[in-house]
Amino acid sequence: MISLKNRVYIRDLFEHGIVGNEYVIAGWVDTVRVHGKLVFIVVRDRSGRIQVVAKKNLSEEAWRTAKTLTPESVIAVRGVLVESKAALGGREIQAREIEVYSKAEPLPIDIHDHAKTVLAKRLDWRFLDLRNPRNQTIFLVEAEMAKAAREWFISNSFVEIFTSKIVGAATEGGAEVFSIVYFDKPAFLAQSPQLYKQMGVIAGFERVYEIGPAFRAEPHHTTRHLTEYTSVDLEMGFIDSYEDVMDAVENVVRSMVEHGISAYRERVEEYFPNAIHSLPKKIPRITIREAYRLLQSAGVHVEWGEDLSSEAERKLGEIVEKEYGSPIVFVTEYPWNARPFYTMKKPEEPDWTLSFDLLFRGLEIATGGQREHRYDVLRRQIEEKGLNPRNFEWYLNMFRYGAPPHGGAGIGLERVVMQALGLGNIREARLLPRDPERLTP
């Protein structure tokens, strides 16, 4: 039995390993080749790969074990680090002992070339698909982006909250909500922590954030929708205007993209030549009316006073890239009829709102704005949207006992990853994607 107590990561052997010393490594068999009295195994752990050579005359037992190995079997190796001109990286391990933890059967998909397998089948075999370093990189970047967002929030006095995902009423309205069988009561899965993060501000935390799941019963089959995604949510009180919220979103998203990519620069450059490594110092901000005009000038049909279609967003991304030299743009002042009841209207022009979307390479990655904090106005807006104020009683109550001016935004983590790396399908950026057809693994 090989003890894993002193196991070293393979990458460290190349960087700090001492030739002639004995080491323990462990990982997956990347490839295995038998040449008579020699067996060459490439072992892969999450840090890298190294060649292991098992020689009959060095350790007959290790050599016998090596001969029976199959690709993707899991092993530990105790052996001596030596220089080797033939081996990748110039070093290899001469095996003294090999322990097999798990022997792999022939694989159902090609894990070395992800392009050989259609995405649906890759997702069916996700645990194998992720052994491909390209695919693994996506999730390393994603984890790094979440970390960067949190670090920004913490250093800007935001308090992390954990809100309930089981809710008694659909927060964002509409049909796109999943129902739960909750004992004998009707209940739903939260479409966003919207009302709760506002509660966090009003309760006195002033600035709150949450990175957690959000659920949308969208029946769409597109390359950019999921029924469950990770939402990076923030809400901040005592703002002067929704520009303050955009400043925060701009800083969070820049931090996510730049830290996320730079932490794995080499791997990103190798596997995602199309990736965006940095964002402009100042993200352009255009009103939706300017957006209509830009689109109309480019011959795209848009309805004045309506939301932008995803096709219009894509096209706008191209125009902004050309006109402003930026892959990312804030579109502001969306029409009142396209925003939810809690959005603050523009005081002088109440058909428009103090709201924004952030488009990255032509795809909405964030949405936000200032919230209406005046009880009477908020109540009127609920009625204006054809909703019943009675169904929002606890929410409305929050504005009767002292609510500061506030605003916030929700950022779709997988969409940021997708657009930063230039992926073709959001399912690639979700460990276990869910859509109307897919519930497994």
Place this chain on the structure above:
Amino acid sequence: MISLKNRVYIRDLFEHGIVGNEYVIAGWVDTVRVHGKLVFIVVRDRSGRIQVVAKKNLSEEAWRTAKTLTPESVIAVRGVLVESKAALGGREIQAREIEVYSKAEPLPIDIHDHAKTVLAKRLDWRFLDLRNPRNQTIFLVEAEMAKAAREWFISNSFVEIFTSKIVGAATEGGAEVFSIVYFDKPAFLAQSPQLYKQMGVIAGFERVYEIGPAFRAEPHHTTRHLTEYTSVDLEMGFIDSYEDVMDAVENVVRSMVEHGISAYRERVEEYFPNAIHSLPKKIPRITIREAYRLLQSAGVHVEWGEDLSSEAERKLGEIVEKEYGSPIVFVTEYPWNARPFYTMKKPEEPDWTLSFDLLFRGLEIATGGQREHRYDVLRRQIEEKGLNPRNFEWYLNMFRYGAPPHGGAGIGLERVVMQALGLGNIREARLLPRDPERLTP
């Protein structure tokens, strides 16, 4: 209009404020007293409180505004910082301008003394309940504990994953699972990320963690159960034994408790005299057989080979406190009949398992162990538990293509907070608790 651009936190006025300078503060009206030509307002923001005085002869407009203020109204104040022997902390603000954002109606609960209101009503008015600094402290500590856990994970090479909470099959078995209406398919809310975090290890990330919601359809009405809670999950590959997992859990939990409390030491000392500030250098580890014996010697009835009841756990906590001087203890080697199918059995004594619970002040706060990674054994264990291997096909498949020895644990965030602060009810440690009766706010 007062610009909030240069708003300062109240605490900073006491620590770095320059007497004679003008400042902008904003927050809630804690108290207000009218004395003829003087109005005294205590303003509270999330950092602290300061007295504001509005003098008729200094600014008649500010004085008029001040007279109309009600407790919990939200205001901004522009004024000069002055020394004042009568004011708390020896400093106050002389108001030049007061802006009212939101006027509060008379409050439905007493927010200065939480003990005056029963918990159910406090939760109904959670956004007011949290304005009490004691109650707010609970969630500041909770956020700090999550941060401490993440920092430990990151510095120990764990990769953060975001797994799906919508699942196609109940992972932990049993009836305690919520059903979802998922288009035309049966679906459930994840009871834990158990199978997915194992997938993360087997997929090649080797060490993964997730801090996210977990759902249990427990019909219990106790002070320690919630239907939705925050689970701190970890899973690690290439372990020698489940002792490695306990080492990890021990370090994470110690980091959570010690950083969580020390970040708010003053407030914790003021409001939670019963809190535990640090954990022993080495958490004692006793087998469940030793636990049976300790309990039996203390006259507590336990069935040899059965799980511990919550009453037995509570009692064991007391005994361990007395015998070992520790408020926290690992109980190991739970009987096979009390653990799920994926638990590894003790090789020499297969009635017992390589598993553990962590009891903190007599309450289970974490559970974990080594997982069975050998396909044939795992398949047999599924059958032994009376489950159908067909329902676990994708899960079983993971063990056919190379799975390292691995183990992990789940830690209940709210339970750690509850036990560290010495709270009487887990609902106090959850922003928006859910139980069979409560779905709101």
